[in-house]
Amino acid sequence: DAGVIQSPRHEVTEMGQEVTLRCKPISGHDYLFWYRQTMMRGLELLIYFNNNVPIDDSGMPEDRFSAKMPNASFSTLKIQPSEPRDSAVYFCASRSQGGGYTFGSGTRLTVV
Amino acid sequence: AQSVAQPEDQVNVAEGNPLTVKCTYSVSGNPYLFWYVQYPNRGLQFLLKYITGDNLVKGSYGFEAEFNKSQTSFHLKKPSALVSDSALYFCAVRDMGAGGFKTIFGAGTRLFVKA
Numbered sequence: 001d002a003g004v005i006q007s008p009r010h011e012v013t014e015m016g017q018e019v020t021l022r023c024k025p026i027s028g029h030d031y032l033f034w035y036r037q038t039m040m041r042g043l044e045l046l047i048y049f050n051n052n053v054p055i056d057d058s059g060m061p062e063d064r065f066s067a068k069m070p071n072a073s074f075s076t077l078k079i080q081p082s083e084p085r086d087s088a089v090y091f092c093a094s095r096s097q098g099g100g101y102t103f104g105s106g107t108r109l110t111v112v
Numbered sequence: 113a114q115s116v117a118q119p120e121d122q123v124n125v126a127e128g129n130p131l132t133v134k135c136t137y138s139v140s141g142n143p144y145l146f147w148y149v150q151y152p153n154r155g156l157q158f159l160l161k162y163i164t165g166d167n168l169v170k171g172s173y174g175f176e177a178e179f180n181k182s183q184t185s186f187h188l189k190k191p192s193a194l195v196s197d198s199a200l201y202f203c204a205v206r207d208m209g210a211g212g213f214k215t216i217f218g219a220g221t222r223l224f225v226k227a
Contacts, residue, residue, distance in 0.1 A: 042220060043202065043220070045215075045217075100148075100158040101146075101158060102158065103148075105155045106155050
């Protein structure tokens with residue numbers, strides 16, 4: 001298994017633009033999580049899915065953020081419009097029931 | 113509500129010496145406990161977990177952790193540190209009494225191993 005795959009690895013965009021981050025979880029994992037990591041706030045849970053259904057999106061900072069999981073092998077995190085304070089590393093992770101997480105390599109987002 | 117604390121921002125240790133990275137937690141039910149390591153510009157990697165059974169859990173790269181229910185702690189240990197162990201370490205807890213869906217991560221402890 002190639003692990004959790006995230007794309008792109010790096011994204012630089014101008015303020016106001018739409019950003020879409022992508023994630024392919026490990027096959028068979030029925031939970032998918034989106035985290036954001038910054039120096040100031042550490043690792044924050046944004047949203048998680050179980051069997052493709054969003055369970056808890058209370059960590060999503062604003063309405064500018066949205067996430068979808070149209071099928072078991074793909075999820076997106078979208079920011080529209082993006083702002084400089086959204087600059088962070090965004091991680092996708094998946095796990096099975098009772099298991100530990102497998103994290104992707106992350107997407108480093110810079111909004112200028 | 114579940115929470116996890118890593119009281120040390122940074123731990124410094126000489127190569128060959130034992131290391132301990134501390135973690136305490138608070139949950140309403142039984143905890144699932146985890147340690148992850150993050151190397152620069154990489155995602156978090158799973159090291160070990162405690163769910164039930166023996167309080168001493170062995171994991172990857174020679175690391176182990178001891179679950180102490182009375183002290184609500186789950187400290188990460190290694191008998192002999194390597195320079196390559198230098199990284200950011202995260203403790204995490206999943207509260208099975210609250211449904212066990214979310215895992216909460218600590219703020220992380222940066223480990224520096226000096227040659």
